[in-house]
Every structure is written in C-alpha cells, then in structure tokens.
Amino acid sequence: MPAAQIEMREVGLSYFTPKQETEALRDVSLSVRAGEFISIVGPSGCGKSTLLSLISGMLKPTKGKVLIDGQEVAGTSPKVGYMLQHDHLFEWRDVHSNLLVGAEIRRMDRKKAERKASELMERYGLGGFARHSPSQLSGGMRQRVALIRTLVAEPDILLLDEPFSALDFQTRLSLADEVHRIIREQGKTAVLVTHDIPEAISMADRVMVMSKRPSTISSVYEIRLEDEGGAAGKDGRSGGGSAAMTPMRKREVGRFQTYFNDIWKELEAHVVSAG
C-alpha cells in the first residue's frame, strides 16, 4: 500500500481567546494517498476550514500530529496550495500577472513561472484573456484563474475551501467538472470542503463526514460509482473507474442517490443532536 501523502494522527485543535477556549477539533485521524481526491462535509462551524489550515501549516495542532509525505508539518510549505471561496484576485493586475502572485510569494524562478502560467492558460481556456482585468471575467472564469494561479506554484496538494459556493448553480456544475478534470490531469492530491453533498460525492474518491463541535470524522464513504452498468454514460464511453468519470456523469448513476441519502441522514443527525 502506498504511503500516505497527508496524515493526521489524533489531532486536536483549540482556539484560545482571553475570554474562552473553543475546542474545534478532537481526535481527528485521517490518511490521504497521493493523487486521491477527498471531500469533507460537516455541520456549519464544525471545524472544516480549521482542518485545512492545519494541513496547510497555517495552524499548529494543540494535540497530535499532522504529516505531509511522512514529515511533520512545521509552517506553510510550497507543497500545499490553497483555493478559497472568494478568489482574491487583484483588480489592478491583469489575468497573467495575477497568475504569478503565488509564484512570486514562493520566489519561484520568474521565467519558469511565466512559462507555466502561459501553458496552463492555453490548456484551460484562458488563452485569450491574459491582458484582461479580473473584473472583465465571469465568476466561473475568475475561479478558474484562482485555481490556475495555485497550480503555477506547482503544489502537490490542493486544499479547496468551498471554492464554488459563491457561484450560481449552472456555473458551479460546469466548473466542478472542469476543476475535477484539471486536478486529475495534473495528478494532484485534493481535499475539498463543501456544504453541497452532491458536489462532495461527485468530485471525490472518498467523502469524510464530520460531526458537530468538538468535531471528529464520524464516517468515511468510499465512492464507487463506476460499478453499475449505467456508469458508461450517455456518450457510450466506459471504463477508467470512478476517477475517470466526470462529476456530471456520476450524478446520473443510480447509487449516487444512496450515497446522498446516507450522508444527508448522518449530517442531519449531527445537526439535530447539536440543537
């Protein structure tokens, strides 16, 4: 079995303010293989963003350990890229220049970063937009720029914190397909946090459900949607396993609804027991 790329061992995280202690995470253990796509769902405020901050090294666990490639995380690392709900593009820079921001922070070789930015722009449909300003782009395109900006810095791991939640339904469906394809093609390991259960199921190899605070991982669903006859999809293509199917096609597989029901019930039980 391949070694884990991301590992959390009995991790706890408490926030301390002068007035109170908030125990966000308690005893979280997980292991993510290189190239795997994980989704995380859980009640609002349970600690999903906190978990990503721990993997990124922006937060240090109060208890336990976080490891990347077997090394304990100590601060942020170029191995990890972060994509957020809001794209944080700079309006005074054009698209091409925005794509270089992460590389500048990482002090990557400028020429190499420019080459990588141009290659990714061409490949992922932004070729004609290099000199546009972010305000001239649609919300979906802006998020694509944000993803490509993260990729220019060549991380092995992508952390995605509700990257589609500010978009309309139609855009988020098609962008999910695209982001899924880009991440698979680039062979990245991904951890996606989302409130949207169908999105979580359709994008990931495994869905992890978190409980209410102090939160832990209450269960893990291995997503297997390629097994059914219907998985070949309307275009007649088949094979390649679940990872090779687009999120849109996975939504059409019968078992999709079963996963949805199971996860929804589990989340509802957490919310009810919280209230």
Ligand SMILES: Nc1ncnc2c1ncn2[C@@H]1O[C@H](COP(=O)(O)OP(=O)(O)OP(=O)(O)O)[C@@H](O)[C@H]1O
């Ligand atoms: N910097 C901080 N200081 C104190 N408490 C914090 C801080 N950041 C988060 N918290 C608390 O920790 C808990 C977990 O927060 P977190 O943002 O990780 O949850 P979340 O699952 O991402 O929530 P949401 O679904 O709303 O995005 C919450 O109760 C939150 O109020």
Ligand SMILES: [Mg+2]
């Ligand atoms: Mg959050």
